[in-house]
Amino acid sequence: MSKLITCEEAVKKVKSGSRIMVGGFGLVGSPLSLIAALAQSEVKDLEIISNNLGEPGRGLGVLVRQKQVKKAIGSYFTSNPEVVKAYQDKELEVELLPQGTMSEAIRAGGAGLGGFYTPVSVGTKIAENKEERTLNGKKYVFQEPLKANFSLIKAKKADQLGNLIYNKSARNFNPMMATAADVVIAEVDEIVEVGQISPEEIVTPHLYVDYIVVKGGK
Amino acid sequence: MNVKQYIAARAAKELKDGDIVNLGIGIPTLVADYIPSDVKVFLHSENGILGVGPTPDPEHIDQNLVNAGKLPVTVLEGSSYFDSASSFAMIRGGHVSVSILGVLQIDAIGRIANWAVPGKSVLGVGGAMDLLEGSKKIIVTTMHTSNQGESKIVNELTYPITSERIVDLIITDLAVFAVKEDGLHLIELSPGVSLEEVQLKTDAPFLIAKSFNKGKEVTA
Numbered sequence: 001m002s003k004l005i006t007c008e009e010a011v012k013k014v015k016s017g018s019r020i021m022v023g024g025f026g027l028v029g030s031p032l033s034l035i036a037a038l039a040q041s042e043v044k045d046l047e048i049i050s051n052n053l054g055e056p057g058r059g060l061g062v063l064v065r066q067k068q069v070k071k072a073i074g075s076y077f078t079s080n081p082e083v084v085k086a087y088q089d090k091e092l093e094v095e096l097l098p099q100g101t102m103s104e105a106i107r108a109g110g111a112g113l114g115g116f117y118t119p120v121s122v123g124t125k126i127a128e129n130k131e132e133r134t135l136n137g138k139k140y141v142f143q144e145p146l147k148a149n150f151s152l153i154k155a156k157k158a159d160q161l162g163n164l165i166y167n168k169s170a171r172n173f174n175p176m177m178a179t180a181a182d183v184v185i186a187e188v189d190e191i192v193e194v195g196q197i198s199p200e201e202i203v204t205p206h207l208y209v210d211y212i213v214v215k216g217g218k
Numbered sequence: 219m220n221v222k223q224y225i226a227a228r229a230a231k232e233l234k235d236g237d238i239v240n241l242g243i244g245i246p247t248l249v250a251d252y253i254p255s256d257v258k259v260f261l262h263s264e265n266g267i268l269g270v271g272p273t274p275d276p277e278h279i280d281q282n283l284v285n286a287g288k289l290p291v292t293v294l295e296g297s298s299y300f301d302s303a304s305s306f307a308m309i310r311g312g313h314v315s316v317s318i319l320g321v322l323q324i325d326a327i328g329r330i331a332n333w334a335v336p337g338k339s340v341l342g343v344g345g346a347m348d349l350l351e352g353s354k355k356i357i358v359t360t361m362h363t364s365n366q367g368e369s370k371i372v373n374e375l376t377y378p379i380t381s382e383r384i385v386d387l388i389i390t391d392l393a394v395f396a397v398k399e400d401g402l403h404l405i406e407l408s409p410g411v412s413l414e415e416v417q418l419k420t421d422a423p424f425l426i427a428k429s430f431n432k433g434k435e436v437t438a
Contacts, residue, residue: 025265025302026288028281051302078342079288087339094341099264100306100348107303120310120351123382125334126343139382168299169265170282175301203301 003162003212007037010185010213014150016043017070021106021146021177022050023153026079027059029170031154031187033215035059038068038152045070049106049148051099051173052076053083067091073146075099096126101143103176109145110179110208117142151181154215155204158188159195162209163202171203178208185211221391224408225359227252229318229389232357233259237315240264240349243287245359246318260296262314264345266305269297286345306345310352317353319346319385321360322377323370326422328384328397330358331377340378350381362390362419369421371395371402392416394431395424406431 011034014020024030035054038046039062046063051074054061061080063069069086071093077083086092097105098120108116117140121127131142153174156167164186166174178184186209219227226248233239233249237259241247250272253259261270263285270285271292279290300308308314321332333347334340350356360370371388388395393416394406402424407416413426 025284028265028284028288076342076344084339084341087341096341096343098343098347099302099345100310103302103306118310120347121381123379124347125340125378126347166299167282168280168293169263169267169284171299171301172265173302176303 002160003209004160004191005211005213006217007033007187007213010034010211011037011041011043013183013185014038014041014043017045017047018043018150019047019049019148021148021151021153021173021181022048022060023151023172023174023177024050024052024059025169025172026052027054029154029166029172029174030054030059031152031185032059033217034152034185034187034213035062039063039066044068047071047073049073049146051102053080055080056082064092071095073097073102075102097143098126102146103173105143105146106173106176106180108143109147110176113145115142115144146180148181149183151177151184153177153184153186155186155188157190157192157197158186158209158212159192159197159206161194162186162206162212163197164188164204164209165197165201166203175204178204183210184208185213187213187215189215221361223248223252225361225389225391228394229357229359230254232387233257233316235259238262238268238313240309240314240317240353242317242319242346242349244320246320247287249318249359262305262308263291264302264305264309264349266300266302267291267293267297268300269294271297306348309345309348312352312354314349314353316355316357317349318357318359319349321358321370323372323375324358324360324385324388324422325375326373326401328388328402329375329382330380330385331375333380334378336377346380350383355387356383356385357387357389358385359389362392362416369419371424372421373423392419396427401425403427404430
């Protein structure tokens with residue numbers, strides 16, 4: 001069964017109110033063709049889990065500008081002033097996590113864990129409403145795992161089965177997000193035959209990937 | 219050398235051969251330009267790179283290769299890429315030798331605030347809390363006073379705290395402080411700076427180390 005679909009077919013699977021993980025560190029490693037297709041669609045009230053929300057009018061910033069995002073969970077939103085404004089205007093809810101806590105929460109979500117205790121953020125505003133626990137004399141806060149209905153990720157190359165490799169620092173959150181959603185859609189620059197990517201090189205094995213779209217494809 | 223470059227050059231002198239080093243945004247980024255030629259360190263970038271190299275020429279920019287400040291970088295021989303969870307496991311797990319960070323404020327016992335401003339929407343934290351928690355050594359590089367002339371070294375933080383972790387060394391344009399159990403120790407004055415000036419511009423109390431280095435010359 002081929003996993004290859006178009007961006008339009010991919011986006012039709014997403015319903016208003018869905019919780020979606022989107023890969024990328026800023027625009028680097030972000031699935032821009034899938035995001036563009038989402039921006040063309042009617043879906044709204046999305047809950048987005050992503051490190052940032054793009055830049056003004058670019059990447060996820062388009063969805064913010066079009067008021068398609070209801071809530072964002074991530075680590076750094078100040079790089080997009082329109083996100084700050086939408087938050088102040090109460091059009092957007094924001095949940096902030098330290099970047100390492102966020103990436104580990106996604107990893108935990110995909111790995112079937114019920115959460116974890118981290119020392120990061122103890123004693124800060126971010127830990128205010130979280131369970132604190134002392135283990136071997138050190139303070140930790142509990143972090144719940146993160147999961148989603150969809151993950152939209154970006155890879156450099158897929159084979160026909162959906163095995164993925166990434167491109168330099170564009171890897172970032174994508175491999176974890178590939179593990180933590182009900183439906184995982186990977187946008188890739190190139191699709192090759194099975195066997196063309198060495199098993200030693202594969203970062204995301206195909207069992208995580210449900211659908212593949214090609215960057216720039218409709 | 220301007221004052222920010224001076225601070226960066228002074229911080230670079232703290233690095234040791236073989237150190238795994240994470241550089242924050244701002245003055246810390248400049249440190250890379252002043253690492254002594256006989257000291258080989260490995261720069262870690264929390265978005266998933268070990269072995270960051272110099273800024274590329276405009277024609278060699280690779281849009282998939284950026285540092286934590288989202289600026290284009292290169293990589294050196296022996297570098298590696300990894301995902302964000304692995305990168306922060308390295309940080310939290312104590313595998314980064316030194317992090318050099320900018321700050322908004324430092325308190326009298328050496329805790330810092332560098333992620334949020336009171337009265338403004340708190341919408342970004344990035345990796346600041348993780349780096350403070352897990353790095354073996356923390357060096358703070360900062361201007362001694364804010365743009366409004368207020369001391370950044372304060373009795374109590376008025377900005378939200380980043381971590382309960384106490385930093386190890388504070389390097390400003392005016393002075394260097396070591397942070398010990400009994401508080402801040404002045405260990406060095408920058409050339410041309412008097413003890414009186416540092417006392418006047420430092421709100422938090424500090425001790426003067428027995429053999430502090432008055433006006434030590436720092437060259438790039």
